[in-house]
Amino acid sequence: MTRRAREALLGYALLVPSAIVFAWFFFYPLYRLFVMGLHQQNRTGTAERWVGWSHFGDVLGGEQFREGVRITGTYVLYTVPLGLVLGVLLAVAANRRLKGIKVFQMIFSSTIASSVAVASVIFVVLLNPQIGYFASVKMFSLSDPDTALRGVALSSVWQNLGLTFVIVLAGLQAVPDEVDEAATLDGYGPVRRFFRVTLPLISPTLMFLAVVLVIFALQAFAQADILTQGGPLGSTETLVWKIFNSQQPVDQGTGAVMAIGLFGITLVVSLAQFLILDRRVHYGN
Amino acid sequence: MATDLHQARWKKGAWYAGLGALALLVLFPVYMTIVRALSQPRAYVQAGQPPWPVHPEWDVFTRAFTDGDLGRKFLVSAVVTVCIVGGQLITATLAAYAFTFLQFPFRRLLFFVFMATLMLPIEVTLIPNVQTIRSLGWLNSYPGLITPFLATAFGTFLLRQGFRGIPRDLLDASQLDGFGHLAFLRRVAIPVTRPVVASFGVIAFLTAWNQYTWPRAVVTEGRWETIQIGLRTVATQTIDRNNVGFAAALLAALPILLLLIFLQRQLVRGLTTGAVKG
Structure with missing residues (x-):
């Protein structure tokens, strides 16, 4: 065997472990989603019949999916802008050479230690309708269908604070001191300096972060599972919540098409991320 | 003045x-x-739920282990996390090495296919994957909790970035000395990129320890609950004993808090990859 052939063989051999997992748990299930979406199963899963592509239109245009998209979309709007603003606020506050600033930086990044489940339990303490500390605050009451999603969103905002802070701070620290000094010499005040100089310089970081937060929000499930069980009146049934609860044979076809819908949405957002990153790799810094 | x-x-x-x-x-x-x-x-x-403790019971954290069976849940989470992190480190290192240092047909295409899995979060493929696990008889088992996460596009990408920083001359020199690729990987590539490997390992640990949706889908018996899934019952517990659940939530965050304190540099570097260049 030639040296080249041996090298190629080794290359494939090294890819095999990953390739097996990817084929088995990423690409095969993607194919299965389409098969499932094209068939309707009976209640026990013992028989299925072909329902065809029209099923896709029915589900994606149907009440359940649209409701899931609306709730998930609202969730994105509740969590992403607020999360970004708070993250920037924390990072700007902690990006100072002050005594003890490391302690504050540690505190601000501390919510990284909290998983979605832990954050949800912590917000049970704050928002649970029976025992929550803020149970009587109407603006994000978990017992009112009009406000429950806000309460759930609040737990996500808090949970993501640490990550947002850490990333924005890294962005701020990459801004050279000279830039700020030059702006000061030009007579810029602190507020104008921030909005006209700092913010544009860290905007790629913020874009990246926005995409990450959007993807987190698209995958929201545990928060609703723990805090509200999808209620009240289904007002916190996110897309993933609906997919998760469509695992019975009779619902599977619908669940599969909704999952493909979620895939489509994720794809668009991820592509946006790639475009941003790509541009930064070529022209950034 | x-x-x-x-x-x-x-x-x-x-x-x-x-x-x-x-x-x-x-x-x-x-x-x-x-x-x-x-x-x-x-x-x-x-006492009207004041913002300070009432009749504090300091043994609540040990009671979380005795009453709440937290020990078993910690064990399940630990085994799952260690296996996933170890598995990902191995598969991602091998794949990243192939993509960086070896020439073979369809290399670019295969890399693209690997990266495409980034767009298939477990939430999308949940229903058919749970079916696969069920048909294998792997519900409520370690293989069911671990196997789907034994490969990672993110890790492969990160390690490839690390490997690319190694001068090609180093490989040529080691080959002149009669070392094969695997020896070069073990003796040069991995030691040189240790910071990247460490960052990725820390992120993989955090992700595996914290995951919720998948274990929630493939675990139906209390015995196989990870610590995260176990927390779900807190919300539905009676008021008389929910303090144990709150203690459990705090304990569940402890391993990652320790990670944050002792491996802060690696963690932050891993989290900010892609966000800030360099």
């Missing part, structure tokens, strides 16, 4: 006040959870 100094000092004080207020905002939810975990549940409600 004196007024300038005075003004600077005042400004600094205001800045600290702002920092303090923000710290309070971040910590208050955790503080209230500690208060609730420590308080005797009935007495706490009767």
Whole structure:
């Protein structure tokens, strides 16, 4: 065997472990989603019949999916802008050479230690309708269908604070001191300096972060599972919540098409991320 | 001059006040959870749920292990996490090495296919994957909790970035010395990129320890609950004993908190990859 052939063989051999997992748990299930979406199963899963592509239109245009998209979309709007603003606020506050600033930086990044489940339990303490500390605050009451999603969103905002802070701070620290000094010499005040100089310089970081937060929000499930069980009146049934609860044979076809819908949405957002990153790799810094 | 100094000092004080207020905002939810975990549940409600502990019961954290079977859940989470991190480190290192140092047909295409899995989160493929696990008889088992996560596009990408920083001459030199690729990987590539490997390992640990949706889908028996899934029952517990659940939530965050304190540099570098160049 030639040296080249041996090298190629080794290359494939090294890819095999990953390739097996990817084929088995990423690409095969993607194919299965389409098969499932094209068939309707009976209640026990013992028989299925072909329902065809029209099923896709029915589900994606149907009440359940649209409701899931609306709730998930609202969730994105509740969590992403607020999360970004708070993250920037924390990072700007902690990006100072002050005594003890490391302690504050540690505190601000501390919510990284909290998983979605832990954050949800912590917000049970704050928002649970029976025992929550803020149970009587109407603006994000978990017992009112009009406000429950806000309460759930609040737990996500808090949970993501640490990550947002850490990333924005890294962005701020990459801004050279000279830039700020030059702006000061030009007579810029602190507020104008921030909005006209700092913010544009860290905007790629913020874009990246926005995409990450959007993807987190698209995958929201545990928060609703723990805090509200999808209620009240289904007002916190996110897309993933609906997919998760469509695992019975009779619902599977619908669940599969909704999952493909979620895939489509994720794809668009991820592509946006790639475009941003790509541009930064070529022209950034 | 004196007024300038005075003004600077005042400004600094205001800045600290702002920092303090923000710290309070971040910590208050955790503080209230500690208060609730420590308080005797009935007495706490009767006292009107004040922001301080009522009849504190300090043994609540040990009771989480005896009453709440937290030990078993910690064990399941630990086994799952260690296997996933170890598995990902191996598969990603091998794949990244192939993509960086070896020439073979369809290399670019295969890399693209690998990266495409980034767009298939487990939430999308959940229904058919649970079916696969069920048909294998792997519900409520370690293989069911671990296998789908034994490969990672993110890790492969990260390690490839690390490997690309290694000068090609180093490989040529080691081959002249009669070393094969695997020896080069073990003796040069991995040691040289240790910071990248460490960052990725820390992120993989955090992700595996914290995951919720998948274990929730493939675990139906209490015995196989990870610590995260176990927390779900907290919300539905009776008021009389929910303090144990709140204590469990705090304990569940402890391993990652330790990670944050002792491996902060690796963690932050891993989290900020892609966000800030360099």
